[in-house]
Amino acid sequence: MSAWFAAAIVGLGTYLTRASFLVTLADRDLPPVMIHAMRNVAPAVLAALVASILVGERGVAGLAQPVELVALSVALVVAARTRNLTATLATGMAAFWIARWFAG
């Protein structure tokens, strides 16, 4: 599949999601069950993305990356404390470089 085609699908899907209520002006609210499920979708997908990027196809064995784990743990704590993406990015990368230097 070409990257352009994939970008077009995601672009169209994203637009339709955003346009749904604004264009149709639907007076109805979303079904409560859907709202309920949706509030858990982003955290579940984003966490699964982190896992996938971190371990690749190796599964649990892929967790044996002390430098990456330390850096991501620091990022996790900073994000939870500050809820600030820029601070998370800065400290996570700093932790990554420092841990890597210690690991040689």
Next chain:
Amino acid sequence: MTWSEAGIDSAYRAAVREGWPLLIPALPFALVLGVAISDGTFGVLVGWSTSWIVFAGAAQLALVTLFVEVGPVSAIVSALVVNARHLMYSAALAPAFRQQPPWFRYLAPYVLIDQIFAVTITKLDADPTYFRRYYVMLGSVFWVSWQVTVGAGVLLGNGVPAEWGLGFAVPVLFIGLTVLSVVRRPALMAAAVGFVVAVVAAPLPNRSGLLVGAIAGVVAGAAIDRDPV
């Protein structure tokens, strides 16, 4: 100065004044995205073009980093699912669009990102003309800044040696986005289960572990959700 000129001026000024505190924190995200694009696995031109084709940071980042590594289908599904929250934004903002002209109702969704929702949801009671000018100004500022900064990130990525490991900013950013998306206990459960199951299921064929983890997370979150439906 006539009243309407004063109105235009204040809507545009207010959009800039109230938008920039949210714009500045979005710029490092755009840089990370640009750096991720610069590695070339997705294609540099098409990668940067997702900024105007999709215009949604987390979805763009998922698409360009997963497309080759994990596969096109998982990448597309992940990007679209990450964006499902926009359905809620659309529903919540709809009242402000009932008196708007069609061109605006079709154009506005294109720039309906998290930050624009966060600011304009506080303007539901504004005069329709004021609301439209405010929204258009805010959307334009974010859109232009995003295109330019993602491009700057591509140049930055090309200029910085690979040994620096700037690519690691991608999982760091996703960790941050995960934490920010957790505002309730069921969401915490969803994230924790999503992560653990995605790790355990990672060796599954076609890299389906990502989606298996995501589904398990959603189900786990719903299972402990005691809020009234």
